[in-house]
Amino acid sequence: xxxxxxxxxxxxxxxxxxxxxACEISARVSIVGNEFPAIQSVGAGAQACTxxxxxxxxxxxxxxxxxxxxxxxxxxxxxxxxxxxSIVALMNEDVIRPLDDLVAKHGQGLKKNQLITxxxxxxxxxxxxxxxxxxxxxxxxxxxxxxxxxxxxxxxxAAKMIREQGIMENPVGGAYAAGWNLAEEFVNMxxxxxxxxxxxxxxEPNINTEAGIKxxxxxxxxxxxxxxxxxxxxxxxxxxxxxxxxxxxxxxWGSRAATLVSADGVAQEVVDGFAIDGPMTVxxxxxxxxxxxxxxxTVAKNISDExxxxxxxxxxxxxxPAMMANEEIRTQAVWxxxxxxxxxxxxxxxxxxxxxxxxxxxxxxxxxxxxxxxxELVDFMKGDESAEQxxxxxxxxxxxxxxxxxxx
Amino acid sequence: xKHRTFFWFFLPTGLAMLLFIAMPIVSxxxxxxxxxxxxxxxxxxxCTPFSCAQETTIDQEATAALRExxxxxxxVGFDIYTDRGHLAFSExxxxxHSSDSFGEFLKxxxxxxxxxxxGFTIVFVFVVTPLVIVMGLLIALAVNTVNARxxxxxxxxxxLPFVITPLIGALVLFWMIDSRGIIGTALQWMAGxxxxxxxxxxxxxxxxxxIYGVWxxxxxxxxxxxxxxxxxxxxxxxxxxIDGASRLQRLRYVIIPHLMPLVTFVALIQLMDNxxxxxxxxxxxxxxxxxxxxxxxxxxxxxxxxxxxxxxxTSVITILGVALLLSxxxxxxxxxxxxxx
Numbered sequence: 237x238x239x240x241x242x243x244x245x246x247x248x249x250x251x252x253x254x255x256x257x258a259c260e261i262s263a264r265v266s267i268v269g270n271e272f273p274a275i276q277s278v279g280a281g282a283q284a285c286t287x288x289x290x291x292x293x294x295x296x297x298x299x300x301x302x303x304x305x306x307x308x309x310x311x312x313x314x315x316x317x318x319x320x321x322s323i324v325a326l327m328n329e330d331v332i333r334p335l336d337d338l339v340a341k342h343g344q345g346l347k348k349n350q351l352i353t354x355x356x357x358x359x360x361x362x363x364x365x366x367x368x369x370x371x372x373x374x375x376x377x378x379x380x381x382x383x384x385x386x387x388x389x390x391x392x393x394a395a396k397m398i399r400e401q402g403i404m405e406n407p408v409g410g411a412y413a414a415g416w417n418l419a420e421e422f423v424n425m426x427x428x429x430x431x432x433x434x435x436x437x438x439x440e441p442n443i444n445t446e447a448g449i450k451x452x453x454x455x456x457x458x459x460x461x462x463x464x465x466x467x468x469x470x471x472x473x474x475x476x477x478x479x480x481x482x483x484x485x486x487x488x489w490g491s492r493a494a495t496l497v498s499a500d501g502v503a504q505e506v507v508d509g510f511a512i513d514g515p516m517t518v519x520x521x522x523x524x525x526x527x528x529x530x531x532x533x534t535v536a537k538n539i540s541d542e543x544x545x546x547x548x549x550x551x552x553x554x555x556x557p558a559m560m561a562n563e564e565i566r567t568q569a570v571w572x573x574x575x576x577x578x579x580x581x582x583x584x585x586x587x588x589x590x591x592x593x594x595x596x597x598x599x600x601x602x603x604x605x606x607x608x609x610x611x612e613l614v615d616f617m618k619g620d621e622s623a624e625q626x627x628x629x630x631x632x633x634x635x636x637x638x639x640x641x642x643x644x
Numbered sequence: 645x646k647h648r649t650f651f652w653f654f655l656p657t658g659l660a661m662l663l664f665i666a667m668p669i670v671s672x673x674x675x676x677x678x679x680x681x682x683x684x685x686x687x688x689x690x691c692t693p694f695s696c697a698q699e700t701t702i703d704q705e706a707t708a709a710l711r712e713x714x715x716x717x718x719x720v721g722f723d724i725y726t727d728r729g730h731l732a733f734s735e736x737x738x739x740x741h742s743s744d745s746f747g748e749f750l751k752x753x754x755x756x757x758x759x760x761x762x763g764f765t766i767v768f769v770f771v772v773t774p775l776v777i778v779m780g781l782l783i784a785l786a787v788n789t790v791n792a793r794x795x796x797x798x799x800x801x802x803x804l805p806f807v808i809t810p811l812i813g814a815l816v817l818f819w820m821i822d823s824r825g826i827i828g829t830a831l832q833w834m835a836g837x838x839x840x841x842x843x844x845x846x847x848x849x850x851x852x853x854x855i856y857g858v859w860x861x862x863x864x865x866x867x868x869x870x871x872x873x874x875x876x877x878x879x880x881x882x883x884x885x886i887d888g889a890s891r892l893q894r895l896r897y898v899i900i901p902h903l904m905p906l907v908t909f910v911a912l913i914q915l916m917d918n919x920x921x922x923x924x925x926x927x928x929x930x931x932x933x934x935x936x937x938x939x940x941x942x943x944x945x946x947x948x949x950x951x952x953x954x955x956x957x958t959s960v961i962t963i964l965g966v967a968l969l970l971s972x973x974x975x976x977x978x979x980x981x982x983x984x985x
Contacts, residue, residue, distance in 0.1 A: 300946050320692065325948050328683075330704045354701060355688035362693050405838075414932035415943075437700075439685075464841035465823050468929035480824075530693050572693055595694050600683060600702050603948030611757065611943065614932040618846070621755070629755060632735075636728040640953050642682040642718070 259285035259553040261546035266291045267533075268302045269317025272491055274364055274569035275531065278317065281554035290550050299325065306331040311536040314547040319531045320596050321603065323352070323360055328600050332359060332534040338548040345557060350572050352532055362532035363555040364569040366491045367593060368424060369526060369584030370516055375509035376403060376484040384511070388425075388454055388518040388525060391485055395461040398484055408461035409477050409486030412617070413470040419610035420527075424487070425451045427594050428518040428525025439601045439643040441634050443609075444627040450519055452616055452623040459617060467617060481506050487516070487526070490588075494567050494581035512580070514587025526588055527596040530572070601643045608634035669963065675956035676724055678717040681710040717953075724957040729940075731961075732756045757940060758961075764850065764934040769918040769969070772857040776914050777907060779858060780865020785895075787866070788873050799870070806863035814927025817856050849933040856924045861917065865910045872906045873899070908973060915969050920962065937962045 267282060269275050271294045279292040293301075293313070299322045305312040307329065316326060326332045334357040339346065343361075352360040370391075372384055380398055385391040391408065398407040411417040426433065431447035434440060459466050463477060471492055477483045479502045488496070497507045515526035533551045535544050557575040559565050566576065570585040578586060596602075608630045616626035638644040684706035690699040726733045736759075739752035753759045783802055790798050805813060820827045823841045832840045842848045876899060884894050900907075922938035925931060931939060937958055944955035 297946075299948060303950065321948055325950070328702050328949065330702075330708065349693045351691070352693075353689075353691040353696075354699075355686075355690075365693055413929060437687075463823065464839055464844040466844075467932040468843045470929075528694050589694065595692055597699075598690060598692075599700055600685065601949070604951075607943070607947035607949070611931070615755070618844075618932060620846075625755075632728050633757070637949075637951055637954070639727070640679050640724060640729075640951055641949065642680050643685075 259549065260287045261285045261290070261549050262287055263540065263542040263546040264289050264291075265315065265543070265547045265550045266293070266313050267315045267317065267547075267551075268293045268295075268298050268305055268313040269533075270294065270298050270319075270531075271296050273495055274491055274565075274571075275317055277559065277565045277568060278363060278533075278551075278554040281556060281559060282550040285550045285553050288546060298322075302326065303329060303331065306536045306538065309538040310540070310543075311538040314536050314539050314543050315533050315551055316536070317531065317533045318360065319366070319529050320598050321529075321606070323532075323534065324598055324600055324603060326534060327354070327359065331537050333537040333544060334358060335361065335535060335548070338535070338545060342545070342548055342552055345552075345574055347572065347574055350532070352530070360532040360534045361551070361555070362530040362572050364491070364531045364571050365585055365589065366489060366529040366531060366570065367515060367526050367585045367588035368420075368487050368489050369493070369524075369588055370513040371478065371486050371488040371493050371496065371584070372511055372513065373484040373506070373509040374511040375505060376407070379403060384513045385485065385516055388428075388458070388516050391516060392457055392461070395458075395485060399461065404482060404484055406461055406463045406482065407484040408458055409469075409474045409483035409488075410458060410462055410466060411469060411471040411474045411488075412455075412459060412462065412466040413473070414467050414614045415610040416606065417470050417610075418467070418613055418617070419606045419608075421455060421487070422451060422609050422613060423596070423606065424527055425454055425518060425525045427527065428516075428521055428523060429454075430519070430521050430523070433597065433602070433605055434599070439599075439638055441605065441631040443605075444624065444631050447519075448627045449623045452613070452626065454518060456617065456619075456623075467614060479503075479506060490582070490585035491531075491569050493584060494569065494579070512584045514584055514591060515593060517591075522592075524588060524591050524593045526593050528588060528593045529596055531569075601638055601641070604637040604641065604643070605634050608637060672956045672959045674716075676953060676960050677719060677721060679720050679724065679953045680717050681707065681714075682718070683707070684710070720953075724953050725961070728756065729944075729954050730758050730957050732758060757935070758937075758958075761935040761937050761940055765919060765921060765936045767850070768854060768857060768921050768934075768936070769915060771854050772861070772918050773911060773914045775854075775858045776861045776865050777910055779862040780910065781869050781900075781903070783862065783866040784869035784873055785899075787870060802866055803863045805859050806861070806867075808860075810860060810923035811927050813860055814856060814924045817852070817859075818928045821852055843928075843930075846933040849928070849930050853921075853924045853928060853930060853934055856928070857918065857921065860924075861914060865914070868906050868910055869903055872903045876902055908977060912970060912973050915973070916966055919966055919969055937965065 265282065267279055269279065275294055279294055283290045283292060302313060302316040303325055306316060306326065318326065336358050339351065339358055346361060350362045351358045352362055370384060376398060377384060377394065380394065380401060382394050385394055395407045398404050410421060412421060426443065426448060429447040429451050431445060431451065432442055435442045463469065471489060474486060475492060475496055478486060478496065479499055481503050493512055497510045515524035518525040535547050555573050557573055560571065560573055560575045567579045567581050570582045612630040612633050613626050615621040616623055635644060684703040685700050686703040687698050687700050689696055725731055728735055735756055736753065739749055743749040743752055754763060787795065787798055787802060819825050821842045822828050828842060832838050842852050880898055881894060884898050889897065920938045921936045925934055925936060925939045941955045941958045944951040
């Protein structure tokens with residue numbers, strides 16, 4: 237533990253010494269964001285700036301606090317690190333500022349595809365891409381003599397063989413924890429089945445469909461091969477199962493896969509057998525049952541121009557191309573930063589992009605749909621009600637919420 | 645006490661109560677009667693690292709104008725209270741008409757988030773509260789008989805579950821009952837069923853949550869009862885002994901009546917606390933099996949799109965629920981008080 241902290245401190249010091257060269261700011265910067273290695277690197281890069289204080293608050297609960305923290309005037313947080321799902325909440329409440337002037341002034345070196353442009357205005361700067369894709373144990377698949385699955389149907393067949401041959405009891409891993417994670421798996425699978433969450437051009441829900449039922453049936457079939465506690469397993473718990481050697485096949489985030497087996501105490505056979513492949517398709521479809529994500533940063537609206545400028549400069553330093561020379565940082569994510577050379581760990585996300593995976597919808601009412609799905613699908617996953625009933629409940633819960641928020 | 649003196653004594657407390665209790669309640673009630681404006685949606689070109697596409701978004705200028713006009717949002721009266729996420733009047737009526745038997749009706753009721761939360765909450769309250777009182781009393785009686793030299797350390801260890809932050813306590817237990825945890829594995833071994841999982845079964849999860857509830861709160865009851873035992877008049881006990889009362893009879897006719905006001909106090913606090921059961925549900929990741937009103941508020945505020953009006957309505961319902969639950973005890977206390985005057 238001590239050694240690890242020492243190594244991280246060393247890496248940070250090295251990072252600071254390389255990137256602190258030109259970063260000078262004159263007003264406070266306060267960053268809120270999610271907590272995983274890539275974002276921690278961005279935060280550390282921003283904190284390397286001198287001249288004024290740079291605070292970071294990186295936590296898995298970031299989306300519960302970023303909006304309230306930006307609604308005040310002046311806002312507590314001058315920047316929120318967000319993804320394509322969570323930027324919507326900030327846009328809905330109009331708490332982030334367009335960045336066109338700052339990009340023109342300080343945005344040299346940004347690539348065009350890093351600029352998140354909504355109605356012609358730059359609202360965020362993306363720095364990494366993410367997607368869920370297959371992570372598997374090559375040694376186990378070799379033992380049963382099958383190729384890495386390209387479809388969820390293949391995954392089920394492989395899981396059946398692994399169990400029947402007594403290699404693993406519950407060979408499939410999945411972040412199926414009730415709530416956000418379960419809903420995310422539904423969103424992935426439903427898009428893969430060719431479904432669309434809303435009726436075209438409206439906020440009316442459209443999930444109680446044949447594709448919806450097939451989606452739930454596939455999720456249920458997969459859960460039969462999962463640890464019986466699957467409704468309490470988020471990505472952390474699922475990764476722990478993989479590291480412990482209990483799981484051979486799982487759909488996992490690219491941002492997690494890169495560092496999956498570098499944790500302490502992972503068995504050698506797991507480290508050796510660890511392999512990554514692209515996302516899987518389902519139900520004969522050609523679009524993967526996954527979603528594309530980007531992570532980026534925004535600048536708060538309710539702050540002074542000096543603070544906005546300082547924030548922009550510090551965040552630019554957090555995603556400076558110089559960071560790409562650091563091997564450890566380079567493997568942490570699929571960076572959109574100029575000068576990034578993909579590592580092997582990036583294979584899954586690149587495959588997802590190459591297979592025309594659909595980006596997670598940036599609709600103002602998608603968050604409500606996600607919440608409704610996360611709560612109402614559990615009864616079906618527990619085996620307490622039919623797929624039709626669960627989808628009907630999810631639609632009803634969504635409609636009640638959407639009416640409250642004025643979308644219906 | 646003169647009215648004037650009382651007024652000055654009470655003023656600081658009164659102000660604090662107004663500021664920290666009355667005003668938030670007024671605010672939450674107001675919030676529950678209003679909802680955000682109708683969303684003004686526009687379709688614009690949205691460019692991301694992957695592609696450019698026409699996507700729906702909120703028209704900020706039009707929305708800002710709406711907000712300017714009526715900053716409170718739309719007044720909806722009790723609409724939020726009666727929608728599916730809360731009391732669900734129309735869904736309940738429909739369930740009543742469409743179900744053939746009462747059991748079927750209850751099943752349909754359990755499908756609605758509010759009633760599902762109430763179902764678990766009520767069972768939790770009425771199982772955990774009496775058990776906490778009984779356990780607290782038993783521990784207090786036991787500790788009271790311990791050798792004086794050991795008392796300090798025994799009291800310290802008995803208090804530990806209450807000292808631990810509830811969420812941490814819940815997480816510790818959560819990992820222990822995991823199917824790969826020490827308790828989970830032990831239970832699998834004892835039951836001879838390797839697929840037994842406390843977290844996968846609603847019934848077992850409820851039992852785990854209630855065990856946690858008792859484990860966490862019993863020390864609270866214990867301290868109160870232990871303090872009460874120290875005030876027990878020894879002459880009464882001795883008199884009872886001389887009259888030939890057995891140990892059990894002394895407990896039944898002397899000790900428990902002496903502790904009765906404290907039992908009322910513990911019951912009041914515990915009813916209130918247990919009705920707001922929250923930490924174990926989050927700590928145990930148990931929302932698939934058990935929810936409560938507090939959890940529903942957390943869920944409304946924790947989603948990617950916050951539902952403030954919905955959370956406010958649930959908060960008001962929680963306040964009313966606590967008041968309702970406490971009313972029998974409060975009425976009793978009031979009667980006792982009047983009887984004494």
